[in-house]
Amino acid sequence: MRKLSHSELLKIRKKESVLNQFERHPISIILSNVRSLYNVGSMFRTCDSGFVSELILTGFTPYPPRKEIEKTALGAVDTVPWKYFPNISDAIEYQRNKGFHIAALEITDNAIxxxxxxxxxxxxxxxxxxxLTGVDNAVLELCxxxxxxxxxxxKHSLNVSIASGIALYSSIRQWHIYNNT
Structure with missing residues (x-):
């Protein structure tokens, strides 16, 4: 076994100019009131690697352009479709209108x-x-x-970008199982 070189990775990597020719996974992420610019940047990278439909930032979640986001995003701000909504209920309505089912990543009394x-x-x-506080109770009612x-x-928590990455990749795996791809 050997690690692929940077030049080998560049040969197999999708080119930004042709991204719209590929179908994105039918999964999107909403970040609600996430404080850390670095967590936001990490989520851009994670969403790029998972080829998600969209990353939506809401509330006081910071959004590009910010150098701290770029530092951890490593260019993914340019490859991930994203939007900012001041109000999360508008973001949820936007996703519902596109046919998405809304799931909170949260420990609740009847979580899957x-x-x-x-x-x-x-x-x-x-x-x-x-x-610190997770998904607001008012938002849970909209899910x-x-x-x-x-x-x-x-501890009963993970870093928000770590937890989101775990949930995202598990969802992608399950999507591929159901679609035999």
Missing amino acids: NYDKLERENFPLCIIAGNE DFSIEIPMYGV
Whole structure:
């Protein structure tokens, strides 16, 4: 086994000029009141690698152009379709109008395990909340369901960009299973 060189990676990487020729995964992410510019930048990179439909930033979540976002996004701001909505309810309505099912990434009393999504849960919009308080209760009321990542340690949380990445990639895996791709 050997690690691929930078030049080898460049040969297999999609070119920005042809991205619109590929179908994106039917998954979008909403970040709700995320404080950290670095978490936002990390989510741009994660959404680029997952080839999501869209990243939506809401509330006081910072949005480009910001050098701190660019530092961790490494150019993904230019490759991920994104929007900013001051009000999350407008973002949820926007996604619903596009046919997306809305899921909060949150520990709730009836959450679905993150790896137990069904075919009918797609297209899927995952809402990730604030680093300290999670998804607001008022936002939970606007969601169709919630998904959670089991916690086995003392702390009952992951970093928002880490949790979102886990949920995103599990959703992508399940989408491919249901679509045999």
